[in-house]
Amino acid sequence: MQFKGYRRPDGKVGIRNQVLILPSVVCANRVARGISQAVAGTTWVEHQHGCTQLGADAELTARVLVAHGTHPNVSGVIVIGLGCETIRAQDIAAEIKKQCSYKKVATIIIQDEGGSVKAIGSGASIAREFVGAASAGEREWIDASELILGTECGGSDACSGISANPALGVTSDMLIDAGGSVILAETTEIIGAEHLIAARAVNPQVARKCFDVINACEASANKMGVDMRGSQPTPGNIAGGLSSIEEKSLGCIYKAGTRPLQDVIEYAAPVTQKGLVWMDTPGQDIEQLTGMAAGGCHLVVFTTGRGTCCGSPIVPTIKVATNTALFERMNDNIDINAGTVITGEENVEQVGRRIFAEMLEVASGKLAKAEILGFNDFAIRRIGPTM
């Protein structure tokens, strides 16, 4: 099984040739947006971070920014700074260049350029050059074993655990059997199902990590002194029939198929293992999506019962509806219908094979709907206070 991707000089594989405009700090968002809007073929992110952060929290933000620049789906990156921030644009750019010497990397500092208008002008000129180079890239046949798939469910309903998630589980097993990697994440949404995942761990140390990350997550929720049901399941999940976090989690983990769990890794840590890996992320959709993208996943398959539009700016995000009514109602945003399992027209194996085929097509260049519609969702997990 193969797809057509871009082979990078360092041996890694990309499935897009994005030129990313990346602010290192919240104060540079407007300039990043201005550059991207001036130059077709670029994408950008905005975020609320990059200044007055401390210690491990600042390091995590920097790691996520660098990892978006080094991501193999990105061919060129322009890092935008204001000039006085904690997480300096020139440091982010230097780290990206250090890790990926082949990549086109530039820095724009708004204070040095003489303001936002001039910064947008200078950035647009560089972006134009980067897009020209990116557009000349040629795809070649690459084995599916080199793909890393991120799995996600958001806006879940009671059909999620019956149709779309078990079908995505079939896709996950198929990719793992082909030699690829799959990420399971959203730790909050594994509470109540952790024993089932831990039982699949390759050794007792990995099983121990499963319980450790769940206990830490549940303890941080309990510290707030309330019933988690005020937030998990969400009001939409509850309207869709999910009554407790345990019920949501038991449906959620079907995405991860049935193969052994190789490791539990930190938020935004690079995925270096083959097979199934659990990344410790929050259940919040965009923080999870951003963490998996930073971990190096090439694409995400995202199941939804209530309906969601989101997409990463650098990682194609394929939506799967758990029910046919949603697929028809939000067809602008949903790529695949798994509601056929509910109506009895198909079984989960058939839908899982359909998702796998779509995944290879999207890996080869077919645009997911979230890409066509220009979604560029991006949110970094915070683990410390803003000072």
Add this chain to the structure above:
Amino acid sequence: MARLQAIVMKAKDNVCTVVELIAPGSEVEMEINGENVCVRADEAIPVGHKLAIHDIKQGEIIMKYGEVIGRATQNIRIGQHVHVHNLESCRGRGDR
């Protein structure tokens, strides 16, 4: 696959998930261990919501997927809607 009105994930579950809107008093057809079973719905059940397929006593565990999804906060009769009004989560209870 014939279309049933409700799905029972595992034989030891005490709830089913309905896949179409159920009117009060209607017979809901589902498959348990390869056999078709009917349960009479006491009340309206929205799509994706759960229906008790056994009597469940207050404090008893509620099972779906063959696993614990919560605990009954009141006695639940067969045919009643099972949701946040009569099922509480056992996890993430910072209020306890």
